[in-house]
Amino acid sequence: MPDLIVYFAHPGQRFSHVNSELLKVARGVDGITLVDMYAEYPRFDINIEREQKRLLAHDIILFQFPLFWYSTPSIIKEWQDLVLEHGFAYGAGGTRLQGKRLMLAITAAGPEDAYTPDGYQHHHLRTFLRPLEQTARLCKMHFLPPYVLYGALKAPGAGRVAPHAEGYKRLLTGLRDGRFDEYQAEQHEVLTAETLPLWNEA
Amino acid sequence: MDFLSLAFLFLIAGVVAVPLASKFGLGSVLGYLIAGIAISPLLAAFNVDVISLQHFAEFGVVMMLFLVGLELEPKMLWQMKTRLLGLGGLQVGITTVVVMGVAMLFSLPWTISLAIGLIFALSSTAIVLQTLNEKGLMKSDGGQASFSVLLFQDIAVIPMLALIPLLADPDLMSQYADMAETAVVAEDAGWAAAHAAGDAGGHGVAEAHGDGDHHGPTGPGWIETIPGWQRALITIAAIAAVIVGGSYLTRPIFRFIALAKLRELFTATALMMVIGIALLMTLVGLSPALGTFLAGVVLANSEYRHELESDIDPFKGLLLGLFFMTVGAGIDFDLLFGNFGVILGLTLGLIALKSAILLGLSYIFNVGGADRWLFTLGLAQAGEFGFVLLSFTVANDVVPGPVSDQLLLIVALSMLLTPALFIAYDKLIAPRFAEAQAQEPDAIDDEAPIIIAGHGRWGGIVNRMLLGGGYKTVVLDHNSAQLDMLRTFGFKVFFGDATRPDLLHAAGIHDAKMIVVAIDDRDQATELVHHVAEAYPHVHIIARARDRNHVYELYAAGCRDIIRETFDSGVRAGRSAFEALGMHPFDAERLSRGFVDEDRRAIRELAQVYRSDIPIHENEAYVARALELRAETEAEMRGNGRAFADRIDRGWSPPTVRDVEAETEEARKASV
Numbered sequence A: 001m002p003d004l005i006v007y008f009a010h011p012g013q014r015f016s017h018v019n020s021e022l023l024k025v026a027r028g029v030d031g032i033t034l035v036d037m038y039a040e041y042p043r044f045d046i047n048i049e050r051e052q053k054r055l056l057a058h059d060i061i062l063f064q065f066p067l068f069w070y071s072t073p074s075i076i077k078e079w080q081d082l083v084l085e086h087g088f089a090y091g092a093g094g095t096r097l098q099g100k101r102l103m104l105a106i107t108a109a110g111p112e113d114a115y116t117p118d119g120y121q122h123h124h125l126r127t128f129l130r131p132l133e134q135t136a137r138l139c140k141m142h143f144l145p146p147y148v149l150y151g152a153l154k155a156p157g158a159g160r161v162a163p164h165a166e167g168y169k170r171l172l173t174g175l176r177d178g179r180f181d182e183y184q185a186e187q188h189e190v191l192t193a194e195t196l197p198l199w200n201e202a
Numbered sequence B: 001m002d003f004l005s006l007a008f009l010f011l012i013a014g015v016v017a018v019p020l021a022s023k024f025g026l027g028s029v030l031g032y033l034i035a036g037i038a039i040s041p042l043l044a045a046f047n048v049d050v051i052s053l054q055h056f057a058e059f060g061v062v063m064m065l066f067l068v069g070l071e072l073e074p075k076m077l078w079q080m081k082t083r084l085l086g087l088g089g090l091q092v093g094i095t096t097v098v099v100m101g102v103a104m105l106f107s108l109p110w111t112i113s114l115a116i117g118l119i120f121a122l123s124s125t126a127i128v129l130q131t132l133n134e135k136g137l138m139k140s141d142g143g144q145a146s147f148s149v150l151l152f153q154d155i156a157v158i159p160m161l162a163l164i165p166l167l168a169d170p171d172l173m174s175q176y177a178d179m180a181e182t183a184v185v186a187e188d189a190g191w192a193a194a195h196a197a198g199d200a201g202g203h204g205v206a207e208a209h210g211d212g213d214h215h216g217p218t219g220p221g222w223i224e225t226i227p228g229w230q231r232a233l234i235t236i237a238a239i240a241a242v243i244v245g246g247s248y249l250t251r252p253i254f255r256f257i258a259l260a261k262l263r264e265l266f267t268a269t270a271l272m273m274v275i276g277i278a279l280l281m282t283l284v285g286l287s288p289a290l291g292t293f294l295a296g297v298v299l300a301n302s303e304y305r306h307e308l309e310s311d312i313d314p315f316k317g318l319l320l321g322l323f324f325m326t327v328g329a330g331i332d333f334d335l336l337f338g339n340f341g342v343i344l345g346l347t348l349g350l351i352a353l354k355s356a357i358l359l360g361l362s363y364i365f366n367v368g369g370a371d372r373w374l375f376t377l378g379l380a381q382a383g384e385f386g387f388v389l390l391s392f393t394v395a396n397d398v399v400p401g402p403v404s405d406q407l408l409l410i411v412a413l414s415m416l417l418t419p420a421l422f423i424a425y426d427k428l429i430a431p432r433f434a435e436a437q438a439q440e441p442d443a444i445d446d447e448a449p450i451i452i453a454g455h456g457r458w459g460g461i462v463n464r465m466l467l468g469g470g471y472k473t474v475v476l477d478h479n480s481a482q483l484d485m486l487r488t489f490g491f492k493v494f495f496g497d498a499t500r501p502d503l504l505h506a507a508g509i510h511d512a513k514m515i516v517v518a519i520d521d522r523d524q525a526t527e528l529v530h531h532v533a534e535a536y537p538h539v540h541i542i543a544r545a546r547d548r549n550h551v552y553e554l555y556a557a558g559c560r561d562i563i564r565e566t567f568d569s570g571v572r573a574g575r576s577a578f579e580a581l582g583m584h585p586f587d588a589e590r591l592s593r594g595f596v597d598e599d600r601r602a603i604r605e606l607a608q609v610y611r612s613d614i615p616i617h618e619n620e621a622y623v624a625r626a627l628e629l630r631a632e633t634e635a636e637m638r639g640n641g642r643a644f645a646d647r648i649d650r651g652w653s654p655p656t657v658r659d660v661e662a663e664t665e666e667a668r669k670a671s672v
Helices: A018-027 A048-057 A074-083 A130-138 A161-177 B003-023 B027-045 B050-057 B059-070 B074-079 B081-105 B110-121 B125-134 B141-167 B170-179 B186-196 B205-210 B228-248 B250-258 B263-283 B288-299 B305-329 B333-338 B340-364 B369-378 B384-395 B401-438 B441-446 B457-468 B480-488 B501-506 B522-535 B548-557 B567-580 B585-609 B620-637 B643-649 B657-671
Strands: A004-008 A033-036 A060-066 A101-107 A147-149 B450-453 B473-477 B493-495 B514-517 B540-545 B561-564
Touching: A004 A018, A004 A048, A004 A161, A018 A033, A018 A060, A018 A101, A018 A161, A033 A048, A048 A074, A060 A161, A101 A130, A101 A161, A147 A161, B003 B027, B003 B305, B027 B125, B027 B305, B027 B401, B050 B059, B050 B305, B059 B125, B059 B263, B059 B288, B059 B305, B074 B081, B074 B288, B081 B110, B081 B141, B081 B340, B110 B141, B110 B384, B110 B401, B125 B141, B125 B305, B125 B369, B125 B384, B125 B401, B141 B288, B141 B369, B141 B384, B228 B250, B228 B263, B228 B288, B250 B263, B250 B480, B263 B288, B263 B305, B305 B401, B305 B493, B305 B501, B333 B340, B333 B401, B340 B369, B340 B401, B369 B401, B384 B401, B450 B457, B457 B473, B457 B514, B457 B540, B473 B480, B480 B493, B501 B522, B514 B522, B522 B540, B522 B548, B540 B548, B548 B561, B548 B585, B561 B567, B567 B585, B585 B620
Parallel strands: A004 A033, A004 A060, A060 A101, A101 A147, B450 B473, B450 B514, B473 B493, B514 B540, B540 B561
Antiparallel strands: none
16 A cells, blocks of 8 residues: 555646646656545545545645645645544544644745745745644644745746656655655755755665 | 205305304304304205204214324324323213213202213214314324324214113103103193104104114114124124225225226225225124224325325215204204203303313323313313214113203204304413414424325435435325335325325325425426416425426426426436546536536526417527527537636636736735
């Protein structure tokens, strides 16, 4: 059973430039579980049993999605509301996810300098991700720094998609093979293709 | 008076008096009684034999008990056993003893006193059940308690008829005949003497009661001439015949009848069953009312229940109406006004006494709140069984004729006063408990069924969903083979043509929450929708449309919740096709939703130009608009138009680079 599960969520995949590239990359990585959430649940009727079993069968849970209104596409929220049950993920007896890793791979339309106190988004990106970070903490999971592409809409024209996609492939294989240096990762607010902390292949 | 004139006289009296009585809130029973009183001079003038008419009309009570039985499943009857035996037994026992004691205080001999006690212990099944049904109180606790007592009384009549001949005392009778010359009833002496002489004409009450009795068991018959153990065996065999016949013969008989596809044959069969059972019971010396009640209970679980109900109901109503009118017409006003004070006093005394006993029992058996008073006031009268028993006592030399005539008046007067007691309950007592009753919505829920007309492939799905959701449904279908199959799988379904208003009524449409119209024939479905929408505007109608034109027809008929039978499955097939062609499932979902919206828009637009009086292909405006709409949709599907695709693509298509720059610029300006 693979250790890594990638949950991919994009409601308008026909219009995606970056995330569809990343999806292609993920599809090419063997030995991981990949879930296209909108394809599996086009009518949002999420199968709680199946999802909880999936969570139990994996140690690293990675959500890949474009940032919509400083948050996730709505299906991930629906997934959280249904799957992370009291007594399973949190609360009395809710220790089934204890010690697992939660990571995000996100694309943001705004440029990096917008996500600063002086930029037009007024806050660092991590500030907007606090709800997810706290969700992980409440479920006794370890929240890893997110893998981020800023300025995603302009990225195709600037040739920044290919390096990011190549980095995504290294990230997924590294996570799969246990070569992801969590200690080094913690030194960064966000991770990019340049700052991925991976040990070399043995 | 010939039959037609007589029928016309009674019908016109009822048709005039009952609506008037209802308008003034008096209820139908009082209306009929008043109608009877109003026509009594005419009947007397034409020398009509009111009493034998009354015996004929008493068959309405038999039918009513059959209908009551149909509403009562054996399981429910078993649940009632404590009340039936305890409450009913105590009511009859205590009332008999107390009335007997009072009569003896009036220095009547004990034999006569006991007979009077037995007669007055009984209440009027006809008036009480009719009124409870009319007011919708049958399912209330008070209604159920009243019904238990009435049913026990009906059973108790049988041993009473066995007991009464034992009280006979011919010497006493001749004494009374002598006393009649000088005593209390002096002014009626001539009248009484005429009766004693055996003049059975005109208003002759006591004599006429002696013969042709349809309602209660009659006196000595062939059954009395054979040994007791044989009688017991025959009685048991008769009851067994009713139960076994009802359980196993009804279905094949009705299936056979259904072959003829003639509506009136069902009515004939239902009448044949009820009359046959009544005859059988009379033959073995049992109460026909009890026999048909038993048959009703046996058939309560049958799929033909509503069919039987709607067939018998009109006859029951007419006969009961006639019965009440004969009670009104039978009152001997000469005798009444001659002894007005005494008779009214005795009647009120009887009502007070019976009420007191009922009130006491209601405490013991936990009948509380408004139900207690319904029970107390409702059963305080003497009943139509009293007429039967009185004639029987006279015939058996237990009660002398003159006394019997006065008792007869007391019985009739107490029945006449009963509607007044119900009105008192309605106006004075029920409002005080109205709040407490409002807290028990369960009882109301039970009486508000969901009717499913047609349990085929489509209606069956709806029924299964509703049952799965914990709702109660009443399923009507007129395919006996289909019904048999469903019964095998444990569904509760009834035989009947849902397009018949009377059957809908029997199934409870008047207080239904909803009707699902799923019958196959499209014109019949439209007609049914039209009828329900007009007659029962409070009932929500969900109708199955065969196609687009049927949608318009159903809309015109008054349905606002129309489901096209194949549309949803067609859309799902289209969606599956999209997915199989490689479209992302979420896009396929959104595209099919868009298609549904688009189609709904088109159907609404076309409804504007649809006309029911001309076929659509001759409706020029319709054809033109339909062609336009199809062109629009096709253009959109091929990507030439935007409206259709736009709805799908908006939302998640990203902003262009220029949009982003403009937005960024604006944000920068704002933050400076």
